[in-house]
Amino acid sequence: MTRPASPAAYRTLDPAGIRAFLAAQPALAARLGGQPDAWRVREVSDGNLNNVFLVDGPAGGVCFKQSLPHVRVDPNWKMPLDRTAFEAAYLRAVRPHVGDLTTELLHFDPDLFVLVVESLDGHVVLRHGLMQGGDWPDAAAAIGRFVARATFPTSPLALKFEDASTLLAPFARNHTLTRITVDLVLTDPYHAHPRNHWLSPELDATVAEFRADPAVRRRVGQMQTRFLTCQQALLHGDLHTGSVMVSGSDTRVIDGEFALPGPIGFDCGLFIGNLLMHLFATLTPEGRARALRDIDQFWTHFRQDFIALWTNAVTHGQSGDAYAAPLFRDDPASLRQVQTQFLDDIETDTIAFAALEIIRRTTGYAHVADFDLIADRTARAARQEAALRLARDMLAHPERTPTIAALGACAADRAR
Amino acid sequence: MTRPASPAAYRTLDPAGIRAFLAAQPALAARLGGQPDAWRVREVSDGNLNNVFLVDGPAGGVCFKQSLPHVRVDPNWKMPLDRTAFEAAYLRAVRPHVGDLTTELLHFDPDLFVLVVESLDGHVVLRHGLMQGGDWPDAAAAIGRFVARATFPTSPLALKFEDASTLLAPFARNHTLTRITVDLVLTDPYHAHPRNHWLSPELDATVAEFRADPAVRRRVGQMQTRFLTCQQALLHGDLHTGSVMVSGSDTRVIDGEFALPGPIGFDCGLFIGNLLMHLFATLTPEGRARALRDIDQFWTHFRQDFIALWTNAVTHGQSGDAYAAPLFRDDPASLRQVQTQFLDDIETDTIAFAALEIIRRTTGYAHVADFDLIADRTARAARQEAALRLARDMLAHPERTPTIAALGACAADRAR
Numbered sequence: 099m100t101r102p103a104s105p106a107a108y109r110t111l112d113p114a115g116i117r118a119f120l121a122a123q124p125a126l127a128a129r130l131g132g133q134p135d136a137w138r139v140r141e142v143s144d145g146n147l148n149n150v151f152l153v154d155g156p157a158g159g160v161c162f163k164q165s166l167p168h169v170r171v172d173p174n175w176k177m178p179l180d181r182t183a184f185e186a187a188y189l190r191a192v193r194p195h196v197g198d199l200t201t202e203l204l205h206f207d208p209d210l211f212v213l214v215v216e217s218l219d220g221h222v223v224l225r226h227g228l229m230q231g232g233d234w235p236d237a238a239a240a241i242g243r244f245v246a247r248a249t250f251p252t253s254p255l256a257l258k259f260e261d262a263s264t265l266l267a268p269f270a271r272n273h274t275l276t277r278i279t280v281d282l283v284l285t286d287p288y289h290a291h292p293r294n295h296w297l298s299p300e301l302d303a304t305v306a307e308f309r310a311d312p313a314v315r316r317r318v319g320q321m322q323t324r325f326l327t328c329q330q331a332l333l334h335g336d337l338h339t340g341s342v343m344v345s346g347s348d349t350r351v352i353d354g355e356f357a358l359p360g361p362i363g364f365d366c367g368l369f370i371g372n373l374l375m376h377l378f379a380t381l382t383p384e385g386r387a388r389a390l391r392d393i394d395q396f397w398t399h400f401r402q403d404f405i406a407l408w409t410n411a412v413t414h415g416q417s418g419d420a421y422a423a424p425l426f427r428d429d430p431a432s433l434r435q436v437q438t439q440f441l442d443d444i445e446t447d448t449i450a451f452a453a454l455e456i457i458r459r460t461t462g463y464a465h466v467a468d469f470d471l472i473a474d475r476t477a478r479a480a481r482q483e484a485a486l487r488l489a490r491d492m493l494a495h496p497e498r499t500p501t502i503a504a505l506g507a508c509a510a511d512r513a514r
Numbered sequence: 515m516t517r518p519a520s521p522a523a524y525r526t527l528d529p530a531g532i533r534a535f536l537a538a539q540p541a542l543a544a545r546l547g548g549q550p551d552a553w554r555v556r557e558v559s560d561g562n563l564n565n566v567f568l569v570d571g572p573a574g575g576v577c578f579k580q581s582l583p584h585v586r587v588d589p590n591w592k593m594p595l596d597r598t599a600f601e602a603a604y605l606r607a608v609r610p611h612v613g614d615l616t617t618e619l620l621h622f623d624p625d626l627f628v629l630v631v632e633s634l635d636g637h638v639v640l641r642h643g644l645m646q647g648g649d650w651p652d653a654a655a656a657i658g659r660f661v662a663r664a665t666f667p668t669s670p671l672a673l674k675f676e677d678a679s680t681l682l683a684p685f686a687r688n689h690t691l692t693r694i695t696v697d698l699v700l701t702d703p704y705h706a707h708p709r710n711h712w713l714s715p716e717l718d719a720t721v722a723e724f725r726a727d728p729a730v731r732r733r734v735g736q737m738q739t740r741f742l743t744c745q746q747a748l749l750h751g752d753l754h755t756g757s758v759m760v761s762g763s764d765t766r767v768i769d770g771e772f773a774l775p776g777p778i779g780f781d782c783g784l785f786i787g788n789l790l791m792h793l794f795a796t797l798t799p800e801g802r803a804r805a806l807r808d809i810d811q812f813w814t815h816f817r818q819d820f821i822a823l824w825t826n827a828v829t830h831g832q833s834g835d836a837y838a839a840p841l842f843r844d845d846p847a848s849l850r851q852v853q854t855q856f857l858d859d860i861e862t863d864t865i866a867f868a869a870l871e872i873i874r875r876t877t878g879y880a881h882v883a884d885f886d887l888i889a890d891r892t893a894r895a896a897r898q899e900a901a902l903r904l905a906r907d908m909l910a911h912p913e914r915t916p917t918i919a920a921l922g923a924c925a926a927d928r929a930r
């Protein structure tokens with residue numbers, strides 16, 4: 099992760115190159131089985147950044163991901179190669195805690211910036227699945243558990259500070275992708291910037307209004323500061339519904355390349371923000387009911403699991419240096435109180451970060467596909483406007499939606 | 515700083531060794547002037563950790579500081595050598611911003627862990643000076659300015675996050691001395707630990723009471739978490755009145771070996787906590803009035819300077835990524851509001867950290883000398899008890915002393 103790319107060794111692999119690369123790794127070749135010529139190599143890249151291929155052999159499949167020296171969808175936007183290295187490091191850090199809520203890391207090549215993970219063939223990307231009206235009633239709860247299990251064990255609540263510091267330090271160097279978050283999520287949408295775009299002229303007035311609202315601006319500034327200074331745990335950093343794949347009750351988080359130390363509410367807020375956008379983009383009452391259920395399930399399971407992990411650590415005298423066990427082991431009532439306070443603070447962050455995600459995904463650089471469900475442009479603009487007005491309230495009037503439950507109720511009202 | 519100590523090269527220098535070491539550095543030898551035999555080498559170590567010598571020649575003087583492989587006052591407590599490396603790095607980071615509010619770094623030797631800085635011969639340590647009834651009416655204001663100028667420019671309020679991250683990352687590895695803070699300041703005093711001691715039996719009941727108070731425990735846990743997760747800026751990390759030297763209106767901060775990224779209120783709280791202890795230890799009304807003036811001066815100048823630096827950065831479009839300039843440049847009213855909020859939060863942290871400092875310096879491992887002013891043991895215990903009761907209230911009832919001004923008034927009352 100710290101090694102600079104050696105441009106001499108790097109080259110972007112085409113399907114033939116991928117086949118040769120995998121054939122040269124005995125463990126990967128064995129996993130695929132049979133002869134390399136017989137392996138099927140399919141490109142599945144659908145994101146902005148990297149090349150992704152699924153490779154199948156007679157015995158099994160793998161997912162091959164390679165960083166490009168530029169943004170995949172914009173070759174003029176140059177970018178260092180190290181993002182797959184951060185994704186590999188994130189998998190190494192969280193997989194022991196989250197198990198099958200993410201993929202197994204099979205291989206990482208630091209010269210080619212190739213990451214190989216288990217193939218989730220047969221799974222669909224949650225965003226696409228939801229847009230097609232699919233229902234995965236266990237998915238949101240699983241993501242809630244994922245966030246709890248990826249964050250608590252990587253925080254100084256669980257770790258001696260030396261271990262937390264050593265674990266988190268390399269991720270603080272994920273500058274390239276953190277810069278994308280700082281600019282695209284936390285800053286650009288709040289002032290004139292050429293990367294911004296929206297349904298214009300329909301949303302012009304709405305955008306002008308939230309930009310002109312000093313309470314929005316103050317809260318955005320505060321969340322910029324929280325994102326950059328509050329290092330509670332290791333975050334996924336890009337946990338939208340496009341970073342989740344599902345099949346039946348199996349739910350997996352993918353694409354941890356934005357991993358960084360940060361406030362836990364950022365991961366929660368991105369996920370909830372995307373569920374909220376799906377809610378506003380969904381035209382059927384059943385679809386909306388499912389989105390509301392998912393928001394509730396995600397939050398309930400995140401909170402419950404996080405507290406359970408914490409209580410368990412303190413009870414066994416194995417907590418970290420934050421809320422250290424010697425102070426709380428014999429005082430379960432105080433432990434419950436500090437847990438409530440800590441989780442309430444995450445809830446407050448979550449709501450604000452969810453609002454930022456809604457705003458940037460409708461008026462910033464990279465939009466979500468969910469609203470494309472609405473063919474009629476006027477209707478689409480109306481739904482986005484409703485989502486944007488909710489987001490503005492979440493930032494400027496946090497007292498109106500102080501909890502995820504209140505937020506769900508308010509969103510249900512406004513998305514009708 | 516990252517290089518492991520090479521034990522082969524390291525040896526503790528005695529006065530003859532110090533003379534030879536300095537003679538071998540042309541710039542240092544020139545600063546001292548004349549022949550090495552003529553240099554006077556005086557040991558001035560009075561702290562717990564390192565060897566410190568002042569060396570004078572016909573042309574000038576230097577201060578020589580060397581880490582030992584153990585705690586100076588306890589050779590059985592082994593300790594890595596890298597602490598002078600952190601002190602050197604801290605000086606490099608803050609000196610351009612604070613100027614003559616600290617010392618100039620003249621030399622650092624990474625094999626011998628020798629730090630050479632300008633000699634403050636003629637200055638006295640502020641704690642000792644205050645104990646002797648001296649008055650430095652400019653000192654507290656200068657320390658307030660020091661904290662503002664050492665923290666604002668090293669925070670993402672002033673820096674692009676990449677630069678803040680690169681600047682702070684090495685200090686996050688200051689594990690040895692941070693462990694001392696985590697244990698001795700933030701944890702040990704709140705449970706039975708062999709390193710704790712206090713005037714017993716006089717203070718036994720008071721200690722038992724604050725330990726039994728769940729509100730204290732909850733607040734302590736919260737401050738542990740803030741200390742370990744809130745990385746607002748580069749901190750000095752040990753800013754008590756023994757880390758300040760004064761002469762007339764010249765005020766210097768020394769001994770930055772505990773430097774780490776953290777919440778700005780920690781530096782403020784340590785300094786104010788030590789002024790409060792001096793207040794409680796002082797028997798003359800004039801001395802107490804001066805301590806109260808110093809608390810007020812410190813805070814007023816810290817706050818004023820911090821805000822001035824911030825406003826200046828935003829006005830010139832040169833702010834960092836937190837509270838980014840594009841959002842606030844044209845909205846001075848909002849800028850003032852977020853500044854007030856940010857400084858109010860530091861004030862809250864400051865009061866809590868000051869309380870922790872009072873508690874650990876009267877009931878933990880390393881006590882302050884100030885209370886030795888009171889020869890009579892019963893009277894001494896009474897003063898410490900009053901300070902401890904105030905500290906307990908600061909933690910358990912923050913609404914009683916919500917501001918530094920209110921804290922000063924309350925302390926004035928109770929120290930009479």
Ligand SMILES: Nc1ncnc2c1ncn2[C@@H]1O[C@H](COP(=O)(O)OP(=O)(O)OP(=O)(O)O)[C@@H](O)[C@H]1O
Binds near residue numbers: 145148163353
């Ligand atoms: N392990 C996997 N198994 C099967 N398909 C996968 C797997 N990982 C990724 N995919 C498919 O490849 C697509 C792109 O993957 P991924 O999101 O990791 O790429 P990316 O370039 O980082 O995208 P983004 O621009 O969203 O960051 C996914 O949307 C999914 O369809």
Ligand SMILES: Nc1ncnc2c1ncn2[C@@H]1O[C@H](COP(=O)(O)OP(=O)(O)OP(=O)(O)O)[C@@H](O)[C@H]1O
Binds near residue numbers: 563631639
């Ligand atoms: N630049 C200087 N000029 C003159 N005297 C100095 C200077 N630096 C330190 N001293 C003297 O040396 C003493 C010890 O210095 P310092 O506090 O840096 O050492 P330390 O071992 O880190 O102490 P501590 O245990 O408090 O951390 C100071 O109290 C002061 O009297």
Ligand SMILES: [Mg+2]
Binds near residue numbers: 147336353355
């Ligand atoms: Mg990605």
Ligand SMILES: [Mg+2]
Binds near residue numbers: 561563752769771
């Ligand atoms: Mg020291």
